[in-house]
Amino acid sequence: MPTPTEAQAREAIVRAMRALDAKGLNRGTSGNVSMRWEDGLLVTPSGVTPEALTADSIVRLSMDGTADPGALKPSSEWRMHAGLLARRPDVRAVVHCHARHATILACAGKPIPAVHYMVGVGGGSGVPIAPYEPFGSDDLARVVAETLEGRFACLMANHGLIAVAPSLGRAMAIAEEIEEQAAVYWGTLAIGGPNLLSEAQMTDILERFGTYGQKR
Ligand SMILES: [Zn+2]
Numbered sequence: 001m002p003t004p005t006e007a008q009a010r011e012a013i014v015r016a017m018r019a020l021d022a023k024g025l026n027r028g029t030s031g032n033v034s035m036r037w038e039d040g041l042l043v044t045p046s047g048v049t050p051e052a053l054t055a056d057s058i059v060r061l062s063m064d065g066t067a068d069p070g071a072l073k074p075s076s077e078w079r080m081h082a083g084l085l086a087r088r089p090d091v092r093a094v095v096h097c098h099a100r101h102a103t104i105l106a107c108a109g110k111p112i113p114a115v116h117y118m119v120g121v122g123g124g125s126g127v128p129i130a131p132y133e134p135f136g137s138d139d140l141a142r143v144v145a146e147t148l149e150g151r152f153a154c155l156m157a158n159h160g161l162i163a164v165a166p167s168l169g170r171a172m173a174i175a176e177e178i179e180e181q182a183a184v185y186w187g188t189l190a191i192g193g194p195n196l197l198s199e200a201q202m203t204d205i206l207e208r209f210g211t212y213g214q215k216r
Contacts, residue, residue, distance in 0.1 A: 009035050009042055010055035012168050019172065020097050021050040025179055031097035031160075032075035035168055036085050039063065043081050045072035076136035083141035084148065084164055093168035095175045101182035102161035105129075111155065112178070114197040115185045117205045121177045122153035122163075125202035132157035153178045 004012065016033045020026040034043040040062040048057055059074040061067050063082050067074060075081070081094045105112060112119055112127035119126060130147035133140035144162060147154045152174050153163040161178060165171035188194035197205075 006037065006042070006060075007055060009037060010058040013042060013044060013058050014053050014055055016095065016168055016172055017044055017050045017053055020095070020175075023176060025099040025176060026097035031095075032077050032081065033096070033168070034075075034078075034081035034085065034094045036092045041078075041082055041085050043078050044075050046075050048072070077140075079136065079138055079141040080144050080162070083145050087145050088148075088164060090166060091164040092166050093171040094162065094164050095168070095171040096156075096160065096162045097175060097179075098160040099175070099179035099182070101186050102155055102179050103159070104186055105182050106155040106160060107158050109157065110185075110189075112181055112185050113194065114199075114202045115188060115194040116181055117197060117202070118177055119181050120202060120205045120209050121174050123151040123206075125197075125199060125206070127153055127155060127178055127181070129155040129157050130162075132159070135159065155182075 013033050013035060020031055029047050029049055032044045034041045037060060040060065042058050042060055045057050045059050057072055059067050059071045061074055061078060061082065063086050065078060065082065077096060084091055084094050106129055109129065111129045114125045128147050130143045133143055144154065144156060148164060152165055155161055161175060163171045163175040163178060165174055185194060
């Protein structure tokens, strides 16, 4: 796949934010998306609705948060995006949203266990929860990066969901699947609790995922 131009990357971020809204994974101005760009990142601006978002409104930042002159104010969560991109050379895109079921579990302090084999798209046998820290803080950026170590998704206590991947399309697919798994787990809790897969069954699944599908 040829490397996208900056204009294409900006358009892809706009489409991703609109898709999160259309799929019911996010509402209004919450949630934010970024892509690695050169030595820094492209990230959604603060407080702009998906409908009002344009390619020009996407903010180009250096890893220390310096924006181009005249750019809009970046997402309040830019530290979390920059921190993950700086710490994870394997990651090129970050998707953060307040998807309902993932947020319900994050607010109940319930990590997603091995309720269904597709939980494995998060890179482990369950989806953990990063401890609560205030939105936009350096502490939140740190605890999310620590919780995501070696993984592609985690819940954020009393807040929402975050997914990372080598491409924006993949990060979007992981966020969508983890929200589905959150809904499945939430449903099982309502009818007596899940019948969990074993650690050995999940290890087998993670090995199968390593050779399954398209590698991008
Ligand atoms: Zn948020």
